[in-house]
């Protein structure tokens with residue numbers, strides 16, 4: 339499906355930059371346009387692929403290009419004030435050619451955390467296309483303010499978008515990795531999963547497995563109904579040179595074995611994708627809707643395998659709304675399964691985030707009250723000393 343990507347804040351900008359690289363690498367064609375919005379000049383300058391004219395600096399009157407310093411209320415305020423600047427950039431893209439908007443942001447900081455929900459609300463008022471969010475949750479060791487920001491942003495963002503796709507940094511970080519290289523790796527994991535899904539809806543129907551190819555409307559229908567979504571992905575390297583000497587010697591028998599093998603492989607990839615690490619870990623059984631996409635060389639995409647995987651996911655979720663299809667890709671030796679779980683509700687990480695955020699909010703209020711009292715007693719001289727004016 340064709341997307342207008344809008345990266346908000348530092349994380350959002352870096353992720354959409356990486357989406358461009360990935361779309362190019364797989365010849366996906368799912369990125370129609372890309373815009374980066376930030377309150378910090380240096381973050382915008384650090385991007386590699388987003389065209390200069392599509393980089394929008396907001397909040398100059400308030401923060402003078404220095405960012406909002408993890409204050410997401412300020413992030414929301416400057417976005418409201420400068421929404422016209424962002425709209426001017428959107429006016430330059432061919433919105434009639436897109437299937438949806440995707441607003442990407444780290445939810446723990448200030449600019450993206452506060453600004454992304456404001457922009458989503460604005461886009462929904464103006465355009466008829468769906469507006470999706472891709473929110474990145476902070477790692478648990480980033481501290482109370484990031485957790486509090488993320489919990490408040492999550493609550494607002496999920497309300498303002500047609501569906502909130504979530505990636506949890508905490509579930510994907512590795513011990514001993516530097517912050518910079520860590521983010522680069524996380525961003526590659528993000529764009530591979532979400533990129534394969536969105537590219538799947540972009541394959542022309544004149545391809546040779548046309549009937550079973552995933553259509554953008556299937557992605558949109560799976561995401562419609564709102565709520566929170568997560569993605570699982572599993573892949574395997576395969577021998578692409580099938581049908582060689584062995585087949586010609588043994589005739590159709592080996593073809594049958596190959597088919598059976600491809601079917602079993604796809605079915606187990608669907609299970610691995612669902613039960614392995616999801617972008618937002620959760621109980622897959624709580625999903626309301628789902629979409630199974632088989633990717634890889636066309637001769638390895640067993641229709642029966644996708645169907646079995648789809649049925650297994652139906653049993654696993656108890657949902658009647660599980661769709662399935664192919665995303666054939668020539669020139670790759672990877673067969674994979676992407677599983678989109680939409681409308682998930684049993685998400686321990688969100689419960690934990692909200693709990694820690696509430697504690698952080700209470701502690702912050704207490705600390706502020708104490709600081710006010712202590713300052714009052716510091717300057718109070720018992721009324722004997724007159725102030726200057």
Ligand SMILES: Nc1nc2c(ncn2[C@@H]2O[C@H](COP(=O)(O)OP(=O)(O)OP(=O)(O)O)[C@@H](O)[C@H]2O)c(=O)[nH]1
Pocket residue numbers: 346347348349350352353377378381405406407408409443444445446447448449450451474475476477480484507521522524525
């Ligand atoms: N996955 C990923 N997460 C990132 C990246 N950069 C920052 N983050 C996360 O995003 C959150 C911080 O958000 P940023 O995007 O840096 O902040 P911002 O929106 O620019 O806001 P301010 O810097 O406060 O103006 C933190 O929780 C980080 O964990 C990145 O490149 N990839």
